[in-house]
Amino acid sequence: MSPSYTGKSIALPEHRARKRFGQNFLQDDNIIRRIVAAIAPGAGQHIVEIGPGQGAITTPLLASGARLDAIELDRDLAAWLQSRFADVATFSLHQADVLKFDLASLTTSERSLSIVGNLPYNISTPCIFHLLKYQSLIHEMTFMLQLEVVQRLAAQVGDNQYGRLGIMAQYYCQVDHLFDVPPGAFHPQPKVTSAIVRLTPHREQKLVATSTSMLQDVVRTAFSQRRKTLRNCLKTLIQDIKPDDLPVDLSLRPENLSLTDYVNLSNTLSAARQEQ
Incomplete structure (x- = not known):
């Protein structure tokens, strides 16, 4: 996708990736295009981006005409994002911790939210469990995660990675491992391979737990x-x-x-x- 909107030309302040936030910034244009193609944003679509960072995905998502709520914990990046996209009526910035964020504050419409984000390893599992509480509001979720986490999400009986995360994710969602992302796509480079996964909440629950x-x-x-x-x-x-x-x-x-x-x-x- 070639975005028609790139935001204001505001220089990003000197920003060192913060380990406590698990920051690794995506910079590979080809990978960015593949991720945006997987999300397939469109005018009127309501997208929630978790951890937009330096706006690598934010820009093409807004260019599609989608409405975007961005949740960014880092105050410096949140301030920069707010300035860069200040003139975009469809952009809203929430400087907040996603683990404490109430998605129901954004919509009451079922299956209306598309959730996207590059989730740090240290919060990926609790974040997914938090979001699954709102599964009735979510159309689909597209995440960049460590490959190991994606393998756990998609694991079946007999796989080494099979466990609690995969079982509960698959109870609520269809899990699709889309493609892998090498360390070189980021700055700074992580020590592990990442992957893109799509979680699509079941329209009709295939299995129903009484509780x-x-x-x-x-x-x-x-x-x-x-x-x-x-x-x-x-x-x-x-x-x-x-x-x-x-x-x-x-x-x-x-x-x-x-x-x-x-x-x-x-x-x-x-x-x-x-x-x-």
Whole structure:
């Protein structure tokens, strides 16, 4: 995409990437074009960009005519972004921590938000879990993450990376690993390969947990001791239930159960708790 709008010509102040924010700034034009093509922004689309940094993706997103809410924690970068895009009516800047940001303050319309961002490794998992709370408002999410995190999101039963993150993400979303991004695409260069992933919330829930909080408890408890059998790692949750009444083999380990297995198990535990 060749943006028709580039923002005001305002020099970026001397800015050293801050490790505490996990900052690595995207600078490869080809990668930028591929990411924007994957997002496919358009006029009237409501986009939320997390951590816009130096505006590498912000500029072409605004050029599409999309409405953009940018969430930036770094005060210096937030001030610069506000100045650069001050004359764009469709741009709003929120100097805030995304982990504390209420997406419902931006819209009440279901499936109306497209979330994009380059998520630092140290907040990627909590950020995704935070955003999944608002999944009914989200059309899709396109993220740059460390390759390892994307592999965990897309992992299936039997994969080494299979665990809590992938199970809960796949309960709510279709997960698509789009392409990898080499370290050289950033400044400063990270020591790891990154990847672009798309998370698309299910229009119709394929599997329905009676209680999502119970599902989260079961998955979290199971993978907190993933090398133990289910009988041992889930003993606090299943102590009042006969093993024969459970829909899974307790001699298995947590990584041997599919998403369907976890939903069925959590529903059984929810029903048993209501009967008590």
